[in-house]
Amino acid sequence: MGAVSGGKGKGPRPAPSGRPRTGARVAAVQALFQSEQAGENPETVIDQFVRHRLGPNEAEDSFGEGRVPEVDAKLFARIVRTAAARIEQLDVAIAAALAKDWPLEKLDPVLRALLRAAAGELSVPHEPPARVVINEYLDIANGFFVGDEPRFANGVLDALARSLRADEFAAAPRG
Numbered sequence: 001m002g003a004v005s006g007g008k009g010k011g012p013r014p015a016p017s018g019r020p021r022t023g024a025r026v027a028a029v030q031a032l033f034q035s036e037q038a039g040e041n042p043e044t045v046i047d048q049f050v051r052h053r054l055g056p057n058e059a060e061d062s063f064g065e066g067r068v069p070e071v072d073a074k075l076f077a078r079i080v081r082t083a084a085a086r087i088e089q090l091d092v093a094i095a096a097a098l099a100k101d102w103p104l105e106k107l108d109p110v111l112r113a114l115l116r117a118a119a120g121e122l123s124v125p126h127e128p129p130a131r132v133v134i135n136e137y138l139d140i141a142n143g144f145f146v147g148d149e150p151r152f153a154n155g156v157l158d159a160l161a162r163s164l165r166a167d168e169f170a171a172a173p174r175g
Contacts, residue, residue, distance in 0.1 A: 023071035025117060025136050026143070027054060028079035030068075032113035035084070042084035046077050083120030090119040097159035110144055111153060118157055122164040130161035130168045 027049055035045045054071045083090060094115050095104045104112065118137040122130060134157045141150040162169050 020070045020072040021075055022136055022139065023068045024073070024075035025079065025121075026140055027068040027071055027076045028083070028117045029110065029114045029140060029144075031076070031080045032083055032116050033110055035080075036113065037109060042080050046080050049076065079117050079120055082124065083116045086120060086123055087116065090116055090123065093119055093123075093160055093163055094156065096163065097156045108145075108149065111141070111149055114141055114144070114153060115156055115160070119160050119164065122161055125165065126168070130165040134158060134161055 030053075031042070031045045031049050034040060035042045049068075050073060054068055054073055054076065091104055094112075098104065098107075107115070114137055118133055121128070121133045134154070137157055138150060138154050141153040
């Protein structure tokens with residue numbers, strides 16, 4: 001399967017140099033998208049990514065070809081495995097953050113994969129901090145989409161973080 005790009009998006013842009021954790025998150029979104037769209041087992045997709053799509057290659061614009069040149073492979077695998085293992089629970093949390101008349105299935109599949117990856121990270125207490133997770137996935141959303149999706153993702157990510165990591169927001173008012 002080729003590089004992931006949203007229907008209304010511009011396709012992924014590379015993570016800034018020296019940010020392998022961001023690269024891991026971009027790759028996790030792509031892998032979750034591929035797993036859902038192709039009906040492939042997440043472990044199979046992780047293996048494919050590790051062997052063929054993670055790390056640099058000779059192509060000048062390898063990112064445009066679906067490669068993620070700088071990546072923390074352990075974080076990538078952990079995000080995909082966590083999201084896949086908890087998908088039903090995460091989908092319930094995501095659905096609760098959506099408007100009542102906007103079912104999860106109606107979301108763009110790339111946006112759905114992004115929210116699942118973020119929810120997977122947020123379902124693990126305290127590491128990294130929820131605000132870091134929100135900022136990272138908001139940057140990724142801005143890399144995939146040019147429309148209203150990043151703003152939409154921001155609202156859903158904030159609601160997810162407040163739900164899944166309420167203790168981190170207990171003393172901080174919304175603002």
